[in-house]
Amino acid sequence: MNIDEKGPRYGNTGSGRSERNGGDGDYAKTKRKRRRIPKPSGEIKKITQERPPKKEVSQEIRLNKYISNGGVCSRREADTIIEAGRVEVNGEVVKTLGFKVKRDDEVKVDGKLISPSEKIYILLNKPKDYITTTNDPLQRKTVMDLIGDVNAERVYPVGRLDRNTTGILIFTNDGEMAQGLMHPKGNVTKIYSVELSKPIEQKHFYKLQGGIKLFDGFMKPDKIAVVDKDDQRKIGVQIHSGRNRVVRRMFEALGYEVVKLDRVIYAGIDKQGLSKGKWRNLTEKEVSMLKRITRLG
DSSP: OOOOSSOOOOOOOOOHHHTTTTSSSSOOOOOOOOOOOOOSSSOOOOOOOOOOOOOOOOOEEEEHHHHHHSSOOOOOHHHHHHHTEEETTEEOOOOTTTTEETTTEEEEEEEEEEEOOOOEEEEEEEEOOOOOOOOOOTTOBBBGGTTTTTOOOOOOEEEEOTTEEEEEEEEEEEEEHHHHHHSSGGGGOEEEEESSSOOOOOOHHHHHHHHHEEETTTESSEEEESOOOTTEEEEEEOOOOTTTTHHHHHHHTOOOOEEEEEEEOOOOOOOETOTTEEEEEEOOHHHHHHHHTTTTO
16 A cells, blocks of 8 residues: 555544444534532531741840940850859849840940940051050050040940051950950951061071961961062061960961051951051942851851
8 A cells, every 4th residue: 555545543533433323424513511519518618737836035135245246255255254254234243154134234344324326437547556445454556546526326446456566456345246256266367567677588487388386386377478679678467376376476476576467358348448547437338248158247
């Protein structure tokens, strides 16, 4: 059989239908009866899944956090203040670490009433000859003198810079952020511009690159470079360590005196356009960046 021959057709044909419907060739018109579903009698109750009751949010916070939020100091420093018996809650001295207070409790530090306040973030370009502290018993110049015109709640410096070290210093009353920036696990990047008393020798440069042993342990900078090929005294150093005077001590261990030390970048923030002794508020972008670093945002 070729494709031009008429073969059998598959499917329903007229003759087939006529045979099933009595042979008259027409479809039998049949009506399909719809089954009616009887409506239930009585009230129809909506079935819902019962939700578990919401957990009540505790209105209590730790005393050290309350003090920190009040702009007095960091939480770690607040623990020291509490143990020293300098804190009163509703007229009673509290020395217990982990003690919790409510928002409406009356909390005093050294007799002064404190309260949680709006968060403030300030950047200062610190000059030489200023002490990084909120209060100096010897009445020396402090960094607080440089931000005395801040029309805001009390703030305090995050970390510290030596008296003769210049550059970026952050101030805030955000205790959680301050704690995160100062904590060793924070790994906050700091970049310093260093000027030495004499050109650095190549062997000492390579030694610093590989790390050097100090009295408080091994120290290796993240990066180190000679920033001026015509002046081997000028070095750039990047670290994340928060150890005291560690940049100066690295060079002193190899017989170099640090003439100038300037922190030019802290946690990705620079001081471009800000004169020494001047301050400015951090931008929203900078605050968000610090929150990401400290895992608060």
